[in-house]
Amino acid sequence: MNAVVVGEPVVAFDGVGMRFGRGPEILRDVSFAIEPRSFQFLTGPSGAGKTTLLRLVLAALRPTRGHIRLFGQGASRISGGALTDVRRRTGIVFQDFRLLDHLSVYQNVALPLVVRGRDEAGYRAEVIELLQWVGLGGQLDRLPPILSGGEKQRVAIARALIARPELILADEPTGNVDPHLAERLLHLFIELNRLGTSVVIATHDLALMDQVEARRLILSDGLLFVDEGAS
Amino acid sequence: MSALRPGLVPADDAAARSFAGIMAILAFLAALAAAAAVSLSATAADWGAALAQEVTLQVLPRTGRDLEQDVARAAALARATSGVASATVLSRRETDSLLEPWFGQGLDIGDLPAPRLVVVRLGAARSADLTGLREKLVTELPFARLDDHSGWIASLVGSARVLVWGAFALVVLVMGAALLATTFATRGALAANRRTVEVLHWVGADDRFIARAFAFRFARLGLAGSAVGGLAAACVAAAIIPAIRATDAGLRDGGSLTGVSLVGWTGLASIAVVVVALALASGLASHSSVSRLLRDSRRT
Numbered sequence: 001m002n003a004v005v006v007g008e009p010v011v012a013f014d015g016v017g018m019r020f021g022r023g024p025e026i027l028r029d030v031s032f033a034i035e036p037r038s039f040q041f042l043t044g045p046s047g048a049g050k051t052t053l054l055r056l057v058l059a060a061l062r063p064t065r066g067h068i069r070l071f072g073q074g075a076s077r078i079s080g081g082a083l084t085d086v087r088r089r090t091g092i093v094f095q096d097f098r099l100l101d102h103l104s105v106y107q108n109v110a111l112p113l114v115v116r117g118r119d120e121a122g123y124r125a126e127v128i129e130l131l132q133w134v135g136l137g138g139q140l141d142r143l144p145p146i147l148s149g150g151e152k153q154r155v156a157i158a159r160a161l162i163a164r165p166e167l168i169l170a171d172e173p174t175g176n177v178d179p180h181l182a183e184r185l186l187h188l189f190i191e192l193n194r195l196g197t198s199v200v201i202a203t204h205d206l207a208l209m210d211q212v213e214a215r216r217l218i219l220s221d222g223l224l225f226v227d228e229g230a231s
Numbered sequence: 232m233s234a235l236r237p238g239l240v241p242a243d244d245a246a247a248r249s250f251a252g253i254m255a256i257l258a259f260l261a262a263l264a265a266a267a268a269v270s271l272s273a274t275a276a277d278w279g280a281a282l283a284q285e286v287t288l289q290v291l292p293r294t295g296r297d298l299e300q301d302v303a304r305a306a307a308l309a310r311a312t313s314g315v316a317s318a319t320v321l322s323r324r325e326t327d328s329l330l331e332p333w334f335g336q337g338l339d340i341g342d343l344p345a346p347r348l349v350v351v352r353l354g355a356a357r358s359a360d361l362t363g364l365r366e367k368l369v370t371e372l373p374f375a376r377l378d379d380h381s382g383w384i385a386s387l388v389g390s391a392r393v394l395v396w397g398a399f400a401l402v403v404l405v406m407g408a409a410l411l412a413t414t415f416a417t418r419g420a421l422a423a424n425r426r427t428v429e430v431l432h433w434v435g436a437d438d439r440f441i442a443r444a445f446a447f448r449f450a451r452l453g454l455a456g457s458a459v460g461g462l463a464a465a466c467v468a469a470a471i472i473p474a475i476r477a478t479d480a481g482l483r484d485g486g487s488l489t490g491v492s493l494v495g496w497t498g499l500a501s502i503a504v505v506v507v508a509l510a511l512a513s514g515l516a517s518h519s520s521v522s523r524l525l526r527d528s529r530r531t
Contacts, residue, residue: 058433080438080526088435098430102241114239115436159434 008072009033010167010198016066026052028222039193041209042202044219050202054169091160093170097152099144105155106140112163130158149176167198239444250416251456258460261405262505266498268398275391278384286379288349293374302347305375308367309351314359321348409509413516438525446518453513461506
């Protein structure tokens with residue numbers, strides 16, 4: 001696995017602007033950095049551009065202006081192989097889960113390891129352990145269409161975590177679970193952060209954010225404000 | 232490779248059945264053509280070998296001459312020629328039986344001035360002095376003719392070779408059609424599974440991995456379809472053999488004049504080769520198509 005250069009942010013935005021077509025700018029002059037081993041919330045009202053910003057971090061979109069660096073590489077020059085490398089170093093939890101409906105819970109979670117060419121004998125126990133931890137140990141063979149929203153969300157989180165990425169981007173990861181499970185999942189992210197993973201949780205759940213003293217990236221009207229918090 | 236790989240691309244049953252059906256039809260046509268090509272090729276080689284093994288002496292009846300003596304003399308001249316293994320005079324009855332298919336059984340063929348035949352078998356060395364035999368016949372029996380069958384056998388061999396090349400061309404065309412069918416089916420599958428491809432990219436799959444997943448799926452479908460087509464081709468070939476042999480029986484006793492044997496070991500092997508080749512072609516065409524489409528999608 002490629003290591004982040006010491007002192008080099010995992011993600012760095014410099015004066016980034018983004019608009020779709022001839023529409024208004026969704027993001028304006030956004031500058032921030034996500035340091036290695038850091039933990040932050042990305043928040044703001046609905047439609048403020050949180051998902052757009054996350055897609056820029058994933059290099060799924062190209063900014064209309066400004067510069068983005070991902071793991072030390074300029075995002076505008078990222079080629080196929082380097083892009084794959086960035087995505088392998090990043091775990092993403094989508095707001096709409098993006099599970100593959102024809103694969104079982106177990107297969108969905110194992111997917112990041114399968115695409116890395118790992119042998120099933122080497123990861124099976126690991127996948128089952130993680131699924132047990134998120135409370136889905138008894139549903140390994142079930143297909144996503146028959147899972148509840150909360151169960152799908154936990155599968156999506158497990159899939160993002162299984163390959164131990166250097167950066168986790170989670171878009172409303174606790175939006176469909178009860179408060180008790182939300183707290184458990186939050187502590188899972190905190191534990192991963194302690195182990196060295198940078199975490200970005202996009203949410204507008206104030207109660208969730210109040211549970212952790214962490215930096216807050218606040219999007220409002222296309223501008224980004226950084227509240228460093230107490231951490 | 233994980234056991235998960237085969238199911239990464241979801242199965243669209245209707246599209247998969249259609250693709251497998253097309254591959255079955257293409258495999259059926261290609262397998263029959265390939266089996267025919269192999270068989271005809273072997274037959275043409277047999278005819279070529281036969282050319283070097285046997286010649287015929289025809290002795291025409293002449294007024295004032297004893298035909299039986301002339302025939303015996305022709306046979307003796309043949310036997311005396313170096314490289315000749317045997318010379319067998321066909322009896323009057325045997326000669327008549329050869330003419331019956333043309334004149335029927337009601338006519339007294341004995342009244343016709345039909346030539347008598349001497350079948351001359353050449354030795355294994357195939358170095359008979361036929362030129363010397365011809366010269367002797369010109370001197371002693373100018374009304375006898377040596378027929379080494381080269382004219383009509385060369386014509387038959389030439390026709391067989393044309394058919395062989397035609398059959399191979401058909402196989403090549405069918406392979407081309409299979410490649411096109413796979414390319415179109417892959418495009419459809421890629422469009423239908425855009426979301427799956429996107430998720431695979433998000434979790435770290437590179438284009439090669441995704442292309443292999445599609446290739447694996449289409450190779451399996453291609454193998455399933457072409458195996459059915461190949462099996463059907465083998466059954467049809469087995470069914471038409473007796474009919475061909477029955478037709479030929481009237482032309483030559485004891486077997487097939489054409490020598491067509493579509494279900495021999497070589498025929499079956501050629502069918503198997505076609506089945507495997509179509510499956511491989513499906514996988515390769517799918518891999519190539521997905522790689523190209525993913526590369527193009529990044530450029531846009």
